[in-house]
Amino acid sequence: MKRQVPGLAETARDSLPDIPDGVFLVRVDGAQFRWHSRKPFYVLRLSVLEPRTLAGQSIVSRLYCTQKAMWKLGWFLRDFLYDQELLAHEQVDEMALLGLRGIVKISHTVFNGISLVNLDGFAPASQWDELSAAPISSASCSNNAEAS
Secondary structure, rough: OOOOOOOOOHHHHHOOOOOOOOEEEEEEEEEEEOOOOOEEEEEEEEEEOOOOOHHOOOEEEEEOOOOHHHHHHHHHHHHHOHHHHHHOOOOOOOHHHHOEEEEEEEEEEEOOOEEEEEEEEEEEEEHHHHHHOOOOOOHHHHHHHOOO
């Protein structure tokens, strides 16, 4: 018996890495806190704005909220121009994250057979013209792969 399951093809397509490693101008389309006893994290869904050839594609990744990883969450919030008053009160409002824009550098890693997207760096959206023109050397890419 065949059963029609709307959206199934889209989920299968999303499991393939359509987005290559690189630097992208993105918008935050979703953010959700996930509690885990050892490693609480935010799941971020970012929509690519630039380069135009990948516009509309989604990047889904995690930002951990452990003491050791707090610097990275702070870097993300600062460069994506998160509300300074909320930041001063040490508050993250998921709704306030929606629509924020910035630059993200990503790479892909396979860990225990699972493909993961790493958020390697952030920058303010205002730096897109400068950063999109800079070529990424193969040496820096291979160093990132070894560090992961």
